[in-house]
Amino acid sequence: MSKKSQATADRGKEARKHTPTFLLELPLQVNEGQAARLRGHLEAGRQFYNAILSEGQRRLRAMRADPAWQAARAIPRSQKQERHAAFLRLREHYGFSEYSLHEAGKVLRISWLAVHLDAVLAQTLATRAYQALNRVCLGRAKRVRFRSRGRGLSSIENKRDDTGLRFVVEPAEAGTRGYLLWKQDKLEALIDRDDPVVTYGLDRRIKYARLIRRRASSPQAEGADREGYRYFVQLALEGIPYSKPKHTIGQDIIGGDLGPSSIALFPREGEASLTQFCEELEPDAQELRRLHRKMERQRRAANPDNYDEKGRIKKQGKKKLHWKQSKGYQKTRRRKAEQERKLAAHRKSLHGKKVHEIVAVGNTVIIEKVSYKAWQKQYGKSVGLRAPGMFIGWLRRTVARTGGTLIEVPTHSTQLSQFCHGCGRHVKKPLAQRWHQCACGVGPIQRDLYSAFLAAYLDPADPTPSCAHYLGYWEGAEARLRAAHERLEQRANEGQPLPRSFGISRAGARRPGSPSQPTQELAFLLTRGRLKAWKDGSEPPLL
Numbered sequence: 001m002s003k004k005s006q007a008t009a010d011r012g013k014e015a016r017k018h019t020p021t022f023l024l025e026l027p028l029q030v031n032e033g034q035a036a037r038l039r040g041h042l043e044a045g046r047q048f049y050n051a052i053l054s055e056g057q058r059r060l061r062a063m064r065a066d067p068a069w070q071a072a073r074a075i076p077r078s079q080k081q082e083r084h085a086a087f088l089r090l091r092e093h094y095g096f097s098e099y100s101l102h103e104a105g106k107v108l109r110i111s112w113l114a115v116h117l118d119a120v121l122a123q124t125l126a127t128r129a130y131q132a133l134n135r136v137c138l139g140r141a142k143r144v145r146f147r148s149r150g151r152g153l154s155s156i157e158n159k160r161d162d163t164g165l166r167f168v169v170e171p172a173e174a175g176t177r178g179y180l181l182w183k184q185d186k187l188e189a190l191i192d193r194d195d196p197v198v199t200y201g202l203d204r205r206i207k208y209a210r211l212i213r214r215r216a217s218s219p220q221a222e223g224a225d226r227e228g229y230r231y232f233v234q235l236a237l238e239g240i241p242y243s244k245p246k247h248t249i250g251q252d253i254i255g256g257d258l259g260p261s262s263i264a265l266f267p268r269e270g271e272a273s274l275t276q277f278c279e280e281l282e283p284d285a286q287e288l289r290r291l292h293r294k295m296e297r298q299r300r301a302a303n304p305d306n307y308d309e310k311g312r313i314k315k316q317g318k319k320k321l322h323w324k325q326s327k328g329y330q331k332t333r334r335r336k337a338e339q340e341r342k343l344a345a346h347r348k349s350l351h352g353k354k355v356h357e358i359v360a361v362g363n364t365v366i367i368e369k370v371s372y373k374a375w376q377k378q379y380g381k382s383v384g385l386r387a388p389g390m391f392i393g394w395l396r397r398t399v400a401r402t403g404g405t406l407i408e409v410p411t412h413s414t415q416l417s418q419f420c421h422g423c424g425r426h427v428k429k430p431l432a433q434r435w436h437q438c439a440c441g442v443g444p445i446q447r448d449l450y451s452a453f454l455a456a457y458l459d460p461a462d463p464t465p466s467c468a469h470y471l472g473y474w475e476g477a478e479a480r481l482r483a484a485h486e487r488l489e490q491r492a493n494e495g496q497p498l499p500r501s502f503g504i505s506r507a508g509a510r511r512p513g514s515p516s517q518p519t520q521e522l523a524f525l526l527t528r529g530r531l532k533a534w535k536d537g538s539e540p541p542l543l
């Protein structure tokens with residue numbers, strides 16, 4: 001590519017970047033012959049992807065083995081330009097770039113693969129392979145994964161909507177019909193004309209189409225092909241997604257405190273709340289764990305030789321362990337995959353519900369910036385289940401769409417969980433201490449709710465909390481915080497289980513109140529009735 005055309009291409013990219021994109025997914029009606037051809041195309045795509053991945057991996061390894069690589073790494077990060085130039089020289093020399101892999105793809109695509117794959121589709125696959133390899137190159141991933149024949153390629157996409165894989169909308173007397181065109185096949189999409197999301201989406205300009213293949217719950221499931229796959233088309237559309245008219249937009253400013261399993265909200269005007277985040281997912285997760293244990297048992301039963309006398313998996317020696325998969329195991333694995341899909345869908349709907357609940361109150365939200373990655377390490381299970389980072393991403397997009405903002409203030413300047421507005425002191429609370437109570441007379445208040453209150457009145461321009469700033473608001477806020485807390489106690493008294501992080505123990509058990517007490521342990525022990533002698537030191541907070 002000449003310099004000039006490269007520049008034009010860059011500009012084209014730039015121009016595309018500036019228009020927002022949203023996705024619309026439609027199921028496809030696929031007959032047996034079409035399904036067989038789709039499988040063939042996707043299999044060609046898989047082999048091409050693996051070939052590019054392997055070529056790229058070879059180049060990456062050669063590049064990293066070069067002594068110049070270590071030399072480039074040794075350049076201190078402060079010398080930004082030099083470091084950048086050194087790495088760029090290496091990448092050019094070894095042909096490790098998106099563009100070079102596109103070029104490599106041109107060579108690899110001739111042969112039978114070209115019959116199945118258009119040049120543009122091959123390019124998007126090469127880009128995908130490059131992105132996977134680049135993550136390894138930058139140290140963000142350990143290794144790349146080749147696609148096995150069994151798993152296959154589950155999606156393939158185009159870059160444009162005029163050639164190759166593309167979607168066409170045809171007006172008909174009975175309503176709009178839509179088809180995904182690929183090679184000689186014309187696959188009809190199921191269009192629900194009563195769904196405003198679908199009709200709105202089909203009115204937008206299509207940027208490109210993506211074919212998705214998913215496992216159905218069983219080969220006999222409705223719409224599945226012989227191998228038990230279902231097909232969907234995902235359209236990348238220009239514009240912003242449809243917002244349902246039932247979703248109202250509030251004008252309040254809301255302070256929030258998101259924990260690994262809870263969310264505290266404090267609107268400046270409305271009702272404060274502390275709720276468990278995505279609590280409805282618990283039963284789904286339980287079912288998943290059960291299936292996981294079942295798979296473990298089935299695997300063990302089918303491969304007794306792979307375990308030592310203590311029941312541990314044998315160390316892998318020179319010979320790789322071979323694992324047999326029984327029919328039952330495969331069936332459980334399918335059920336588990338289906339359960340995982342259901343859980344993800346359920347989580348998405350819960351996230352959406354919460355987002356709209358918040359936006360209905362107000363579309364300016366102030367929270368402390370959290371590292372979800374660090375959470376993932378500390379609370380892996382809970383964070384993996386509830387996906388708070390994904391939720392915040394959704395909230396950010398939704399408030400932006402409605403003209404508001406999600407303000408994430410840096411924790412190090414605010415330290416809301418340590419601050420007391422009464423005396424201005426920063427006192428670090430241990431994680432187990434769920435109450436804010438200060439010698440200056442503030443509190444006791446549940447700490448997450450208190451943080452949310454502090455966040456609600458932060459000045460985004462200067463997010464350092466100051467006492468004078470809060471004094472005027474405290475009077476009105478205290479009652480609302482107390483009300484939020486009383487609602488929680490009500491729930492606890494009704495016997496609803498609440499997470500321990502709320503600092504409210506079950507009905508009948510006594511609540512520890514003094515901040516000098518190791519509250520969590522105490523509550524925990526008391527509910528089990530083991531530590532009667534400590535009762536005297538655990539008066540409930542005076543609310």
Ligand SMILES: [Zn+2]
Nearest residue numbers: 420423438440
């Ligand atoms: Zn204080």
